[in-house]
Amino acid sequence: MEELSKESKIVELTETLKEMALILGAFKVGIATTETLLGGPPSADLTYVLPEAKSAVCFALAFDQNLIDPYFRKMDHESLETNKVRITTLANGISLEIADFLQQSGYKAVPQSANFVYRRDTENWLLDMHPPISHRYLAVRSGIGYLGYSGNIITKEYGSAIVLASVVTDAELIPTDSLPEEENYCDECKLCLSVCSSGYVDPVEKVTVTLGGKEFSYGKRRSNSRCFLVCGGLTGLNASRKWSTWSPARFKIPEKDEDFIAAIPTATQAYLERPKFKGGFFICLIPGSRMEYTCSNCHLVCHPDKKVRNARYKMLIESGVVIQEPDGTRRVVSPEEAKEYLKSMPMERRKLYESIPEEKSV
């Protein structure tokens, strides 16, 4: 009889927490446990953030799908960026509220921010960029979505235009299972790679992780410095030179992982000297403590409907390139116009946007 009431309490708490996440703003919620994550990579280890951990509540919030086309067409950067910043902030808030609820109920609970928090226990922790807990592993194992080739969580509802956050707790909760892999809509179209100017994901090699006896595969990720350079807005011109991200900078994107570290200081210095932007995320770990979203292309291009994916890709590669006026205003122009505009700049200003061969700078 006593066993039954303990079981009922676990069921009740599990259902309450799931309902709470949905009512507060998530569109999908799942529960992972130390058992369902067993055998996973280090960032699937819940005890890293709470030694007594037994379970985690993981949930997903969606960005506004209506803002993606204008973003890819380079008609409107600000609306999607603001939406991303605020939805991410809401995800962090939900995490905090669920953790508070658990703590007030007598359990230990640690909120896990959606992004921009890293383990500090390795010599190169800032380059390694390992999160305390990887929401992706929790999300795929608890049935929020699938792992796409990109390594992002992709969902039937909103593709990968989502943000994830979690709460780790010592409360016993009932796990939710992963989704059937045969229903994973990722057909390895690799448009997520085609829109990535940094070449972050290997086009051929895959990695497999095992979580609680189940295997999940996705494209192998290369150096995190790749995404940092491009997604962080330090540079943005695609190798085709026909389109860019929302960054007005066009420093060369190296081909090899080992060359990225050397490319970062010049691009960073120029980034700091360019006119300041409004908005973005406040992150103390990056130069200037501010990051605007200039890319996120891999997240935004992936939609369950292949026609939508293809249309978004076309919008992006036909959208032109971004240049910046002296007052900071960004304009979208053709690749040819951008080239002429850069050439006409005084050398000191031009250096804020691109590397100039020595003989041309004298």
Ligand code: SF4
């Ligand atoms: S863009 Fe294509 S390959 Fe990439 S995750 Fe989505 S469906 Fe998979």
Ligand code: SF4
């Ligand atoms: S955010 Fe941009 S640079 Fe980073 S992996 Fe995605 S597409 Fe590549």
